Amino acid sequence: MQPEEFRAAGHALIDWIADHRLAADQRPVLADVNPGEVRGSFPTTAPDSPVAFDELLQQLEQRVVPGLTEVQHPMHFGWFPANASLASVLGDITSSGLGNLGISWESSPALTEVEEVVCDWMRQLVGLTDAWKGTIHDTASTACVVALLVARERATALAQNQGGLQAVDAPLVVYTTSEAHSSVAKAALLAGYGWDNIQSVDIDPVTRAMVPESLAAAIEADVAAGRTPAAVVASVGTTGTTAFDPVDAIAEVIEASGRSIWLHVDAAMAGTAMLLPECRHLWQGAERSDSITWNPHKWMGTILDCSLFYVRNTGELESVMSTNPSYLQSTADGEVTQYRDWGIPLGRRFRALKLWFHLELDGIEAIRTRIRRDLDNTAWLAGEIEKVDDWTIVSPVPLQTICVRHMPDGLSGDELDEHTLRWVRNINESGAAYLTPARIDVPGLDGSWTVRISVGVENTERRHLEALWDLMRTTATSALS
Numbered sequence: 001m002q003p004e005e006f007r008a009a010g011h012a013l014i015d016w017i018a019d020h021r022l023a024a025d026q027r028p029v030l031a032d033v034n035p036g037e038v039r040g041s042f043p044t045t046a047p048d049s050p051v052a053f054d055e056l057l058q059q060l061e062q063r064v065v066p067g068l069t070e071v072q073h074p075m076h077f078g079w080f081p082a083n084a085s086l087a088s089v090l091g092d093i094t095s096s097g098l099g100n101l102g103i104s105w106e107s108s109p110a111l112t113e114v115e116e117v118v119c120d121w122m123r124q125l126v127g128l129t130d131a132w133k134g135t136i137h138d139t140a141s142t143a144c145v146v147a148l149l150v151a152r153e154r155a156t157a158l159a160q161n162q163g164g165l166q167a168v169d170a171p172l173v174v175y176t177t178s179e180a181h182s183s184v185a186k187a188a189l190l191a192g193y194g195w196d197n198i199q200s201v202d203i204d205p206v207t208r209a210m211v212p213e214s215l216a217a218a219i220e221a222d223v224a225a226g227r228t229p230a231a232v233v234a235s236v237g238t239t240g241t242t243a244f245d246p247v248d249a250i251a252e253v254i255e256a257s258g259r260s261i262w263l264h265v266d267a268a269m270a271g272t273a274m275l276l277p278e279c280r281h282l283w284q285g286a287e288r289s290d291s292i293t294w295n296p297h298k299w300m301g302t303i304l305d306c307s308l309f310y311v312r313n314t315g316e317l318e319s320v321m322s323t324n325p326s327y328l329q330s331t332a333d334g335e336v337t338q339y340r341d342w343g344i345p346l347g348r349r350f351r352a353l354k355l356w357f358h359l360e361l362d363g364i365e366a367i368r369t370r371i372r373r374d375l376d377n378t379a380w381l382a383g384e385i386e387k388v389d390d391w392t393i394v395s396p397v398p399l400q401t402i403c404v405r406h407m408p409d410g411l412s413g414d415e416l417d418e419h420t421l422r423w424v425r426n427i428n429e430s431g432a433a434y435l436t437p438a439r440i441d442v443p444g445l446d447g448s449w450t451v452r453i454s455v456g457v458e459n460t461e462r463r464h465l466e467a468l469w470d471l472m473r474t475t476a477t478s479a480l481s
């Protein structure tokens with residue numbers, strides 16, 4: 001395709017995307033297709049002659065759109081928000097359009113230096129000191145792998161440079177809780193720690209946050225048994241209920257242990273809240289950790305993939321991640337950042353552009369206003385739910401996620417769980433809204449299936465929450481009959 005053809009097709013595509021976004025709330029929230037249906041709408045072999053762009057747009061409409069779950073729909077309350085601000089979309093398109101290659105500073109100096117700039121802007125916007133240096137990863141999952149690899153090497157005095165993990169005698173232990181995101185255990189497994197060495201520290205039954213005294217006891221017991229505590233992953237805003245592990249107290253425990261245990265703060269979702277000074281008490285102590293990750297690609301709304309990863313000691317990262325082959329060495333080494341030495345991939349996209357566009361075009365104050373709106377709307381809905389007897393909020397609501405059950409008289413145990421799954425399925429299958437069921441066991445509360453209402457889609461206003469609350473009550477009541 002030549003630039004002039006691209007120009008015409010590109011204009012048509014932008015129109016198509018704008019129309020798609022405008023009509024997002026006209027489509028069912030959850031894709032209404034059966035497994036294999038999208039795949040089956042495609043020929044089994046690649047096309048052997050090119051089609052016109054109009055024809056491709058038609059195919060997009062016919063084959064792909066029916067298989068899209070509309071996470072930008074204002075009635076989407078599932079998982080966590082995956083906002084994709086159109087300002088950031090323009091930055092993402094720019095990155096693609098420039099077709100740059102980030103394998104070294106030389107391969108695109110601007111790619112590296114804009115990333116340095118936006119990471120530093122974002123650091124300031126969440127109130128971290130200038131002790132931190134950041135980079136952009138694809139996801140928080142990758143960032144956690146990186147953190148646990150560096151933790152592993154710190155705990156073994158760079159064993160990778162000799163026999164690696166295979167020559168280490170004492171098992172290395174990672175501490176987290178049952179509430180940590182599944183990517184934490186996955187990262188620990190990939191980094192070679194092994195299931196047996198992932199310690200699930202006790203949680204407070206009400207707040208579902210890590211109990212620091214239990215962490216201290218676990219570390220002590222492991223040391224006594226000849227194991228090496230290597231890392232703690234603290235969740236700042238867990239995926240189930242947005243619980244906040246007490247980072248300051250955890251840092252205190254690590255300090256008191258006298259060991260240089262790596263503390264990784266996983267704030268993938270809640271990092272966005274730290275844009276608001278009034279929320280920062282929720283991650284108090286983050287400054288004392290070794291690494292922090294959070295995803296602008298969730299609630300803040302910089303289109304996926306955009307996960308910020310901050311460390312205080314970049315030298316430690318480089319000692320683990322740097323390979324520096326001869327064909328990448330240059331005279332600028334030592335003066336510039338080589339982001340390949342801060343993470344796993346060699347080739348990097350120009351991700352900083354979407355964050356830069358987002359900040360310039362939407363503006364941080366509008367973003368903060370939207371986050372405050374979502375917190376207000378969540379508090380309003382939680383208040384309404386609390387007023388009604390047969391509805392229960394099962395855990396504290398520090399942020400924008402409410403975990404609820406409809407608990408009518410006479411239902412308990414498996415029947416209660418079946419009822420919960422029935423009403424949420426009825427809502428989801430109707431296409432009118434989407435909510436995520438999750439198992440959350442609360443001591444003293446019957447049943448374990450719970451429904452998560454995760455507020456925060458860019459276009460979700462109070463009226464959408466009002467509509468959701470009506471829908472929940474009517475659907476749950478009719479699910480009884």
Ligand SMILES: *Cc1c(COP(=O)(O)O)cnc(C)c1O
Nearest residue numbers: 139140141181237238239268269
């Ligand atoms: C969403 C989430 C993750 C995973 O994020 P990805 O960027 O999709 O890997 C990890 N931890 C927490 C707490 C999350 O909310």
